[in-house]
Amino acid sequence: MKTHEVENQVPPLADVNLYGGDAALREAVAGAGGAWGTDDLEAFGQLVGSAEMQEHARLANENRPTLQVFDRLGHRINAVEFHPSYHALMATSMGHGLHSQPWTDERQGAMAVRAAKSFLMTQVEAGHGCPITMTFASVPALKHQPDLAEIWLPRVTATEYDPRNLPADQKTACTVGMAMTEKQGGSDVRANTTRAHVQDDGTFRLVGHKWFCSAPMCDIFLTLAYETDDQLSCFLVPRWTPDGQPNAMNLQRLKDKIGDRSNASSEIEYDQAWAVRVGEAGRGVRTIIEMVQHTRIDCIVASSGIMRHGLSQAIHHADHRAVFGKRLLEQPLMQNVLADLALEVEAATALAFRLVRAFQAGATDEHAASFARIGTAVAKYYVCKRAPQVVYEAMECLGGNGYVEEHVMARLYRQAPLNSIWEGSGNVICLDVLRAMGREPEAMAALREELVAASGTDPRYDAFLAGLEVEFRDVATLESRALRLVERLALALQASILLREDGGAIAEAFVASRLVERHGTYGTLPTGAPVELLIERAHPLRS
Numbered sequence: 001m002k003t004h005e006v007e008n009q010v011p012p013l014a015d016v017n018l019y020g021g022d023a024a025l026r027e028a029v030a031g032a033g034g035a036w037g038t039d040d041l042e043a044f045g046q047l048v049g050s051a052e053m054q055e056h057a058r059l060a061n062e063n064r065p066t067l068q069v070f071d072r073l074g075h076r077i078n079a080v081e082f083h084p085s086y087h088a089l090m091a092t093s094m095g096h097g098l099h100s101q102p103w104t105d106e107r108q109g110a111m112a113v114r115a116a117k118s119f120l121m122t123q124v125e126a127g128h129g130c131p132i133t134m135t136f137a138s139v140p141a142l143k144h145q146p147d148l149a150e151i152w153l154p155r156v157t158a159t160e161y162d163p164r165n166l167p168a169d170q171k172t173a174c175t176v177g178m179a180m181t182e183k184q185g186g187s188d189v190r191a192n193t194t195r196a197h198v199q200d201d202g203t204f205r206l207v208g209h210k211w212f213c214s215a216p217m218c219d220i221f222l223t224l225a226y227e228t229d230d231q232l233s234c235f236l237v238p239r240w241t242p243d244g245q246p247n248a249m250n251l252q253r254l255k256d257k258i259g260d261r262s263n264a265s266s267e268i269e270y271d272q273a274w275a276v277r278v279g280e281a282g283r284g285v286r287t288i289i290e291m292v293q294h295t296r297i298d299c300i301v302a303s304s305g306i307m308r309h310g311l312s313q314a315i316h317h318a319d320h321r322a323v324f325g326k327r328l329l330e331q332p333l334m335q336n337v338l339a340d341l342a343l344e345v346e347a348a349t350a351l352a353f354r355l356v357r358a359f360q361a362g363a364t365d366e367h368a369a370s371f372a373r374i375g376t377a378v379a380k381y382y383v384c385k386r387a388p389q390v391v392y393e394a395m396e397c398l399g400g401n402g403y404v405e406e407h408v409m410a411r412l413y414r415q416a417p418l419n420s421i422w423e424g425s426g427n428v429i430c431l432d433v434l435r436a437m438g439r440e441p442e443a444m445a446a447l448r449e450e451l452v453a454a455s456g457t458d459p460r461y462d463a464f465l466a467g468l469e470v471e472f473r474d475v476a477t478l479e480s481r482a483l484r485l486v487e488r489l490a491l492a493l494q495a496s497i498l499l500r501e502d503g504g505a506i507a508e509a510f511v512a513s514r515l516v517e518r519h520g521t522y523g524t525l526p527t528g529a530p531v532e533l534l535i536e537r538a539h540p541l542r543s
């Protein structure tokens, strides 16, 4: 520069080990039985924390996917073209089993190791995580139909990413999408109008549309359609028909989204698309909900990862940037903000991996499955809802440098609200919690047991739980109070886990700042809160 030296600017946070630098994550993984995966996770943390992966993430988002409806000669091809960096991200995720590990690795804790990889990968690039998570989540739903599972599970769990638009039997691995939402309704899938017409051979032809179909280059899609006026069923729609013809699933256009830009979300039309049913006739919601339940746990893990990323950027910035003659990290008010954010991330991470543990155990233990069922809804609501606030506050820690497109914060900020909107928007999830309470007494009992397990550890926690019990008494007004109730259930759940697993200063700070006093902004931890401990544990280069 001719006129001045460039000073007091913060170097990029790159070439760091995202796993090695995350004490809360390492503890959560160990608690969920994944300690045996440490070497793998350290290596993965180093890989995805590299400047090279960050560059792939930037390029995959700045060069948005484009729709190629027709080829040069006018044939309909229904293809989406991605930047090579998108493919590099997909190949990395699939190569490390983010879409499949718990289904192929029988070790107890595989679900936790895989969730940790998702948590880490989200911090690099979240958009490509959509087809990865849908592929992962499709497996329990596909198992409803053993003949289809036999054909598709080996392809869906294979790890050699293959982006070619070819019939599945010519590919090294296949990915799975999900198409439920229609123009007239997404939350209320019973309002679907797509029809499935049965053929003489027992297969179906689908006629209708879907308003959101992310990752339309997947090889197969699970979708909902009515086969009679009152039988909404789940169907598998392959990109190519069994006789090797392109299926009549026509891409109409790609969504122009505010974020999640690397991920091609599309509108599609089924024009006599070939399909086979998955599961029983009329049980479509029941079948696809298995998939939704697994995408919801991924939303919780991913939102925790998004918050963790914002926090890392904020701490890194504060560690380098001096204001009024002192580094921000040394200034008491900034310490309070960072520590408060770190506490949010600690609690979100602990809750996410507690649920991952319940998912694992739920395969053989009904009680754990019941807890996973209701706990996932509670956490999906609360953790995903917190992410935009956390990211915004982290952005403000960077001052004006956080509010420019060149910084990754812009991408993070646009991505942050999505997990709350899809896979059950906030209100819908809270109503789902009420529904589970009403119809599934075993789920409520499992949740209560989890909460009561921490009783007696802190009188303020006991008082909070007692207050919560009272709030459930007035059944007539439950619906209008659902957000408040589920938020309080989530806070109690987080406190219960921290009190039992940490039991020290972090749990104490959580109870004091979330259950007793509660403020609308971050940086409001009470005097005496362990700010240094929280920041030190969260420091991406030191923890």
Ligand SMILES: Cc1cc2nc3c(=O)[nH]c(=O)nc-3n(C[C@H](O)[C@H](O)[C@H](O)COP(=O)(O)OP(=O)(O)OC[C@H]3O[C@@H](n4cnc5c(N)ncnc54)[C@H](O)[C@@H]3O)c2cc1C
Residues within 6 Å of the ligand: 178, 179, 180, 181, 184, 185, 186, 187, 188, 212, 213, 214, 215, 257, 260, 265, 418, 421, 422, 423, 424, 425, 426, 427, 428, 429, 431
């Ligand atoms: C980027 C992106 C990608 C997506 N990808 C896919 C995909 O691949 N496949 C797919 O099937 N869908 C996908 N979706 C769609 C998504 O799942 C839906 O948008 C979501 O389920 C909400 O449905 P809706 O948009 O129709 O909103 P609506 O159902 O109209 O809901 C609007 C609002 O009303 C609230 N609400 C609904 N019912 C009630 C009630 N009874 N009481 C109070 N409030 C209520 C909801 O919480 C929401 O806030 C995607 C969405 C986005 C944004």
